[in-house]
Amino acid sequence: SSKIPTxxxxxxxxxxxxxxxxxxxxxxxxxxATWGSSMRSIYTFATVEEFWSLYNNTHHPSKLAVxxxxxxxxxxxxxxxxxxxxxxxxxxxxxxxxxxxDTCWLYTLLALIGEQFEHGDEICxxxxxVRGRQExxxxxxxxxxxxxxxxxxxxxxxxxxDYNETIGFIFHEDAKHDKAPKxxxxx
Amino acid sequence: xxxxxxxxxxxxxxRDFLLKFSDLPDSFEIASDIAEVLMSAQIYASDHVDRDSx
Numbered sequence: 582s583s584k585i586p587t588x589x590x591x592x593x594x595x596x597x598x599x600x601x602x603x604x605x606x607x608x609x610x611x612x613x614a615t616w617g618s619s620m621r622s623i624y625t626f627a628t629v630e631e632f633w634s635l636y637n638n639t640h641h642p643s644k645l646a647v648x649x650x651x652x653x654x655x656x657x658x659x660x661x662x663x664x665x666x667x668x669x670x671x672x673x674x675x676x677x678x679x680x681x682x683d684t685c686w687l688y689t690l691l692a693l694i695g696e697q698f699e700h701g702d703e704i705c706x707x708x709x710x711v712r713g714r715q716e717x718x719x720x721x722x723x724x725x726x727x728x729x730x731x732x733x734x735x736x737x738x739x740x741x742x743d744y745n746e747t748i749g750f751i752f753h754e755d756a757k758h759d760k761a762p763k764x765x766x767x768x
Numbered sequence: 769x770x771x772x773x774x775x776x777x778x779x780x781x782x783r784d785f786l787l788k789f790s791d792l793p794d795s796f797e798i799a800s801d802i803a804e805v806l807m808s809a810q811i812y813a814s815d816h817v818d819r820d821s822x
Contacts, residue, residue, distance in 0.1 A: 594789070597779040629781065633792050688783060695781035741783075 594629035597696045599656035600706070601625040602635060605649065625656050632694055636687070642718075643680040645711045653690055654706025660721065662753045667705050671725035671752040671765070673735045675718050675744055682709055682716035685742050689718055692741050699737060700730040725752040728766060735768040 602623040623639075626632050645651060652660040662668060675685060689707045691697075698704055705721040720738055722731055731750050739748060749764030756762045 594781070595779060596781075629786060629789050630792055632786075633789050637790070637792075691781075691783045691786045695783065695786050696778050697780065697782070701778070 593631070596627055596629065596632070596694050597701075598694075599625050599627040600632075600653055600694060601656050602639070603650075603652035603654065603660050605652075620650070620652075620660070627656075629694070632690070636690070641683045642686050642709045642711055642716050643683050645709075647711055647713050649711045650708055651686075651711075652706060652708045653693065654721070655704070658705050660706060660708060662757060664705075666723055667721060667753065669725060669754070670705060670721055670723045671731065671750055671754075672719040672721045673731070673738060673748055673750050674720075675738075675742065675746075675748055677716045677718070679714060679716060682718055685718050685744070688742055689720065689738070692738070697737070697741065698734055700733050703727065703730045703734060725750070725754070725765070732766055732768055735766065739768060 602625075603620055604623050605620040624635055626635055639651075642651065654660045658664055658666045660667070677685060686707075686709050693704065693707060703722045703724060705723055707718065707720050710717045710719070720734065722734060725731065735748060735750060739745075747767050750766040750768075751762045752765055755765070
Protein backbone atom coordinates (compact mmCIF):
# COMPACT_ATOMS: atom_id res chain seq x y z
CA SER A 582 0.00 0.00 0.00
CA SER A 583 1.22 3.49 -0.75
CA LYS A 584 1.62 6.03 1.97
CA ILE A 585 1.18 9.65 1.03
CA PRO A 586 3.64 11.84 2.91
CA THR A 587 1.92 14.63 4.72
CA UNK A 588 2.67 17.28 7.26
CA UNK A 589 -0.38 16.18 9.20
CA UNK A 590 0.52 13.40 11.58
CA UNK A 591 -3.01 12.75 12.77
CA UNK A 592 -5.23 10.21 11.10
CA UNK A 593 -7.49 11.92 8.59
CA UNK A 594 -11.18 12.13 9.44
CA UNK A 595 -13.20 10.32 6.78
CA UNK A 596 -16.48 11.78 5.61
CA UNK A 597 -19.66 9.79 5.19
CA UNK A 598 -19.70 10.66 1.49
CA UNK A 599 -17.12 11.73 -1.05
CA UNK A 600 -17.88 15.18 -2.47
CA UNK A 601 -16.84 16.85 -5.69
CA UNK A 602 -16.26 20.53 -6.31
CA UNK A 603 -17.39 21.73 -9.73
CA UNK A 604 -16.78 25.07 -11.31
CA UNK A 605 -18.44 26.75 -14.25
CA UNK A 606 -16.08 29.25 -15.76
CA UNK A 607 -17.93 32.22 -17.20
CA UNK A 608 -15.04 33.11 -19.47
CA UNK A 609 -15.68 29.91 -21.39
CA UNK A 610 -19.24 30.87 -22.17
CA UNK A 611 -20.70 32.59 -25.14
CA UNK A 612 -24.26 33.24 -26.19
CA UNK A 613 -24.12 30.13 -28.33
CA ALA A 614 -22.67 27.93 -25.64
CA THR A 615 -24.84 25.18 -24.25
CA TRP A 616 -25.44 25.53 -20.55
CA GLY A 617 -23.04 23.35 -18.62
CA SER A 618 -20.58 22.95 -21.48
CA SER A 619 -17.89 24.85 -19.61
CA MET A 620 -18.60 23.14 -16.31
CA ARG A 621 -15.75 21.03 -14.99
CA SER A 622 -15.15 19.01 -11.88
CA ILE A 623 -12.27 20.37 -9.85
CA TYR A 624 -11.56 17.81 -7.20
CA THR A 625 -13.18 15.04 -5.19
CA PHE A 626 -12.48 14.82 -1.48
CA ALA A 627 -13.38 12.33 1.21
CA THR A 628 -11.86 13.62 4.45
CA VAL A 629 -12.23 16.66 6.66
CA GLU A 630 -8.60 17.51 6.05
CA GLU A 631 -8.91 17.41 2.27
CA PHE A 632 -11.95 19.65 2.47
CA TRP A 633 -10.04 22.38 4.31
CA SER A 634 -7.07 22.11 1.98
CA LEU A 635 -9.42 22.79 -0.91
CA TYR A 636 -11.51 25.40 0.84
CA ASN A 637 -8.48 27.34 2.04
CA ASN A 638 -6.97 27.38 -1.43
CA THR A 639 -9.98 28.38 -3.50
CA HIS A 640 -11.78 31.66 -3.81
CA HIS A 641 -14.77 32.22 -1.61
CA PRO A 642 -17.92 33.49 -3.35
CA SER A 643 -17.19 37.17 -2.69
CA LYS A 644 -13.92 36.84 -4.64
CA LEU A 645 -15.29 34.87 -7.58
CA ALA A 646 -15.98 36.59 -10.90
CA VAL A 647 -19.51 37.63 -11.77
CA UNK A 648 -21.18 34.76 -13.60
CA UNK A 649 -19.30 32.05 -11.74
CA UNK A 650 -21.09 28.96 -10.48
CA UNK A 651 -19.31 26.97 -7.81
CA UNK A 652 -20.76 23.59 -6.84
CA UNK A 653 -20.17 20.99 -4.17
CA UNK A 654 -22.06 17.79 -4.96
CA UNK A 655 -21.96 14.24 -3.74
CA UNK A 656 -19.46 12.25 -5.75
CA UNK A 657 -20.97 10.79 -8.92
CA UNK A 658 -23.95 13.16 -8.91
CA UNK A 659 -23.54 15.75 -11.65
CA UNK A 660 -24.94 19.18 -10.80
CA UNK A 661 -27.35 19.12 -13.71
CA UNK A 662 -31.08 18.68 -14.07
CA UNK A 663 -30.32 15.88 -16.48
CA UNK A 664 -28.47 13.80 -13.91
CA UNK A 665 -30.71 10.82 -13.10
CA UNK A 666 -30.42 11.47 -9.36
CA UNK A 667 -31.33 15.15 -9.76
CA UNK A 668 -33.95 14.92 -12.48
CA UNK A 669 -36.93 14.56 -10.12
CA UNK A 670 -35.47 16.99 -7.64
CA UNK A 671 -35.57 20.63 -6.79
CA UNK A 672 -33.79 23.29 -4.81
CA UNK A 673 -34.04 25.63 -1.87
CA UNK A 674 -32.41 29.01 -2.45
CA UNK A 675 -31.20 31.78 -0.19
CA UNK A 676 -30.29 35.14 -1.69
CA UNK A 677 -27.63 37.53 -0.45
CA UNK A 678 -26.47 40.91 -1.61
CA UNK A 679 -23.13 41.06 -3.38
CA UNK A 680 -20.21 39.81 -1.33
CA UNK A 681 -22.35 38.60 1.57
CA UNK A 682 -22.69 34.85 0.96
CA ASP A 683 -19.27 33.63 2.15
CA THR A 684 -20.39 32.58 5.62
CA CYS A 685 -23.56 30.94 4.32
CA TRP A 686 -21.57 29.05 1.72
CA LEU A 687 -19.09 27.76 4.30
CA TYR A 688 -21.77 26.81 6.82
CA THR A 689 -23.72 25.05 4.07
CA LEU A 690 -20.66 23.07 3.03
CA LEU A 691 -19.89 22.13 6.64
CA ALA A 692 -23.49 20.99 7.17
CA LEU A 693 -23.31 18.85 4.04
CA ILE A 694 -19.98 17.15 4.65
CA GLY A 695 -20.71 16.81 8.37
CA GLU A 696 -24.06 15.12 7.57
CA GLN A 697 -26.06 17.52 9.71
CA PHE A 698 -29.35 17.12 7.84
CA GLU A 699 -31.88 14.68 9.16
CA HIS A 700 -32.82 13.85 5.56
CA GLY A 701 -29.23 13.86 4.34
CA ASP A 702 -29.97 11.08 1.84
CA GLU A 703 -32.24 13.53 0.02
CA ILE A 704 -29.42 15.97 -0.65
CA CYS A 705 -27.52 16.13 -3.94
CA UNK A 706 -25.31 19.11 -3.20
CA UNK A 707 -25.06 22.87 -3.06
CA UNK A 708 -24.21 25.66 -5.48
CA UNK A 709 -23.37 29.33 -5.20
CA UNK A 710 -24.22 31.52 -8.20
CA VAL A 711 -22.28 34.79 -8.26
CA ARG A 712 -24.19 37.43 -10.17
CA GLY A 713 -23.89 41.15 -10.71
CA ARG A 714 -26.08 42.28 -7.87
CA GLN A 715 -26.50 39.22 -5.73
CA GLU A 716 -25.19 35.84 -4.72
CA UNK A 717 -27.53 32.87 -4.53
CA UNK A 718 -26.82 29.73 -2.57
CA UNK A 719 -29.00 26.73 -3.41
CA UNK A 720 -29.36 23.31 -1.91
CA UNK A 721 -30.32 20.65 -4.45
CA UNK A 722 -32.39 17.70 -3.34
CA UNK A 723 -33.56 14.47 -4.96
CA UNK A 724 -37.26 13.85 -4.59
CA UNK A 725 -39.03 17.15 -4.96
CA UNK A 726 -42.42 15.52 -4.44
CA UNK A 727 -41.44 14.36 -0.96
CA UNK A 728 -42.75 17.46 0.76
CA UNK A 729 -42.03 16.36 4.31
CA UNK A 730 -38.36 15.74 3.55
CA UNK A 731 -37.90 18.97 1.59
CA UNK A 732 -39.60 21.09 4.23
CA UNK A 733 -37.49 19.49 6.93
CA UNK A 734 -34.33 20.25 4.94
CA UNK A 735 -35.40 23.84 4.30
CA UNK A 736 -36.20 24.45 7.96
CA UNK A 737 -32.97 22.86 9.15
CA UNK A 738 -30.93 24.82 6.63
CA UNK A 739 -32.41 28.15 7.76
CA UNK A 740 -31.60 27.28 11.36
CA UNK A 741 -28.03 26.32 10.50
CA UNK A 742 -27.57 29.62 8.65
CA ASP A 743 -29.49 31.68 11.18
CA TYR A 744 -31.42 32.98 8.17
CA ASN A 745 -34.72 34.64 8.97
CA GLU A 746 -36.24 35.46 5.58
CA THR A 747 -38.73 33.13 3.93
CA ILE A 748 -37.11 30.77 1.43
CA GLY A 749 -38.72 28.91 -1.45
CA PHE A 750 -38.38 25.49 -3.00
CA ILE A 751 -38.51 25.14 -6.79
CA PHE A 752 -38.97 21.90 -8.71
CA HIS A 753 -36.39 21.44 -11.48
CA GLU A 754 -39.26 20.21 -13.64
CA ASP A 755 -41.01 23.59 -13.26
CA ALA A 756 -37.78 25.47 -13.92
CA LYS A 757 -37.35 23.62 -17.22
CA HIS A 758 -40.66 24.88 -18.56
CA ASP A 759 -41.17 28.18 -16.81
CA LYS A 760 -38.98 31.26 -16.87
CA ALA A 761 -40.16 32.26 -13.42
CA PRO A 762 -41.12 29.01 -11.69
CA LYS A 763 -43.31 29.30 -8.64
CA UNK A 764 -42.21 28.13 -5.23
CA UNK A 765 -43.85 24.80 -4.45
CA UNK A 766 -42.93 24.99 -0.76
CA UNK A 767 -41.87 27.84 1.47
CA UNK A 768 -40.47 27.83 4.99
CA UNK B 769 -16.67 -6.98 4.32
CA UNK B 770 -19.57 -7.53 6.60
CA UNK B 771 -20.07 -7.17 10.31
CA UNK B 772 -18.62 -3.67 10.29
CA UNK B 773 -20.76 -2.75 13.26
CA UNK B 774 -20.22 0.89 14.10
CA UNK B 775 -18.46 1.48 10.80
CA UNK B 776 -21.82 1.58 9.07
CA UNK B 777 -23.02 4.43 11.24
CA UNK B 778 -23.16 7.84 9.64
CA UNK B 779 -20.05 9.93 10.16
CA UNK B 780 -21.54 13.09 11.54
CA UNK B 781 -19.43 16.12 12.36
CA UNK B 782 -20.76 19.30 13.89
CA ARG B 783 -19.76 22.69 12.52
CA ASP B 784 -17.72 23.46 15.64
CA PHE B 785 -15.83 20.19 15.28
CA LEU B 786 -15.09 20.77 11.60
CA LEU B 787 -13.94 24.33 12.23
CA LYS B 788 -11.20 23.01 14.53
CA PHE B 789 -9.44 21.70 11.43
CA SER B 790 -9.62 24.89 9.42
CA ASP B 791 -6.03 25.92 10.15
CA LEU B 792 -4.40 22.74 8.95
CA PRO B 793 -0.94 23.09 7.45
CA ASP B 794 -1.19 23.69 3.75
CA SER B 795 0.12 20.46 2.30
CA PHE B 796 -2.11 20.11 -0.69
CA GLU B 797 -0.10 19.50 -3.80
CA ILE B 798 -2.59 20.45 -6.48
CA ALA B 799 -3.79 23.51 -4.65
CA SER B 800 -2.03 25.85 -7.05
CA ASP B 801 -3.74 24.21 -10.01
CA ILE B 802 -7.14 24.63 -8.43
CA ALA B 803 -6.39 28.19 -7.46
CA GLU B 804 -5.43 28.91 -11.05
CA VAL B 805 -8.71 27.55 -12.36
CA LEU B 806 -10.74 29.44 -9.85
CA MET B 807 -8.77 32.63 -10.34
CA SER B 808 -8.77 32.53 -14.11
CA ALA B 809 -12.40 33.54 -14.34
CA GLN B 810 -12.64 37.11 -15.53
CA ILE B 811 -15.71 39.24 -15.77
CA TYR B 812 -17.60 38.29 -18.90
CA ALA B 813 -21.01 39.09 -17.55
CA SER B 814 -22.26 40.59 -20.81
CA ASP B 815 -21.63 37.35 -22.70
CA HIS B 816 -22.82 35.20 -19.89
CA VAL B 817 -25.87 33.06 -20.49
CA ASP B 818 -27.59 32.49 -17.23
CA ARG B 819 -29.63 29.34 -17.16
CA ASP B 820 -31.95 30.98 -14.66
CA SER B 821 -33.04 33.45 -17.31
CA UNK B 822 -34.50 30.77 -19.54
